Amino acid sequence: MIAYCEVSAFTDTPGQGNRAGVVLEAGALSEAEMQALAAFLDAPETVFVTRMQDGAVRVRYFTPTQEIDFCGHATVALGLRLAQAGHWTGGPLVLETLVGRIPLTLEAEAGVPARVWMGQRGLETRPVALGLRRDLAEALGLDERMIHRGLPLASASTGLWSVFVPLLDSMILDGLEPDLPRIHALSDALGVVSVYAYAPVGVNRFAARDFAPAVGIPEDPVTGSAAGALLALLAREGRLPVRGDRAGGVVYQGHALGTPGEVEVEVTLAGQTVQEVRVGGRAALDREGSWTWEK
Structure with a gap:
């Protein structure tokens, strides 16, 4: 037993x-x-x-x-x-x-x-070809115009690779109709575990949904490792407020599945270089x- x-x-x-x-x-x-x-x-x-x-x-x-x-x-x-x-x-x-x-x-x-x-591993990133924006949007059930142009769309990892897709607002996020076989194929092509859609809901607060059919998870309710990578990516790109050498924020996930949760993230920076990422909950x-x- x-x-x-x-x-x-x-x-x-x-x-x-x-x-x-x-x-x-x-x-x-x-x-x-x-x-x-x-x-x-x-x-x-x-x-x-x-x-x-x-x-x-x-x-x-x-x-x-x-x-x-x-x-x-x-x-x-x-x-x-x-x-x-x-x-x-x-x-x-x-x-x-x-x-x-x-x-x-x-x-x-x-x-x-x-x-x-x-603690998370150091931030690693890979660019995503512009031609894949439409594919990613359509796999999420969206028009490409609903992708946020002021936030990074990239593959990133602090332990596990995901592709991060920024959306204009949380209402669009809540209304996603993902094509899971297509997401699976895109995940394999990009060498990532999941497609992680996110939208701003405050200065350093974001709502997110994470689709990981490539590892047998249609939608992950709350994803700590991906939240860490997201906030580290945003900090590196200058999209988070910084006090001294610290940036951070909160990711809200799970609401679409009726199981809301919160991930807290702290990022330590040296200029625009991510030195340390901590995820808490x-x-x-x-x-x-x-x-x-x-x-």
């Missing part, structure tokens, strides 16, 4: 935000067993702890259909569970992932674990259970 739990990340309300499976004792599981359990839970991602030792936790991430290199919301969910289970009291903690070592910071309120912050335990693999 393998113990697991389901956690709502980027929210403090169970059932909202983005659901993640968390398995704290997965050291004895095979890759096939991890994949089977992820499929059983049917959360967008499930994180498996394969080793805990000396302030470092080795993890693997699975969608219901395949292993992926990293997942932001599952990392926030894991941080909360490690703290609640007494495995993490707030000191330095590093996750060992397929994208490298990810530092975690625990923020408490009144002595209770409240928010998990995770709350999490809430949904339920706990146990599973046995039946071959």
Whole structure:
């Protein structure tokens, strides 16, 4: 019997935000067993702890259909569970992932674990050919004129690659009618995990929707790693207010699916060079259970 739990990340309300499976004792599981359990839970991602030792936790991430290199919301969910289970009291903690070592910071309120912050890898970007603007718009069910010309359209990553498509406003975002097979094909052609549409709702606040059929997720409710890449991209392009060497903001996601969540992002800059990206959020335990693999 393998113990697991389901956690709502980027929210403090169970059932909202983005659901993640968390398995704290997965050291004895095979890759096939991890994949089977992820499929059983049917959360967008499930994180498996394969080793805990000396302030470092080795993890693997699975969608219901395949292993992926990293997942932001599952990392926030894991941080909360490690703290609640007494495995993490707030000191330095590093996750060992397929994208490298990810530092975690625990923020408490009144002595209770409240928010998990995770460092992201350095920002990487790739331009998107102008000829693909129409293809991306049509894949989202839009006319190309609804793309925001003052915000960056580019592929970017701080751990996982997405293509970021800016829209004029959140009403357009809410009304998207995505063509998932076409989005899948474009994702493969661009070498990204997802097509991430976003729209401004304030000076440093954005609404977003993330479509990832290429990894078996038609629409991801709330996507921490992509939010980090988006705010880092916007900061580098001078589209966020900067105080000293810091910029930041909030991404709202999940409203279209009835599971709203919030991702907080802090970006440290040296001029227009992104030095550090941190993504933070709350999490809430949904339920706990146990599973046995039946071959």
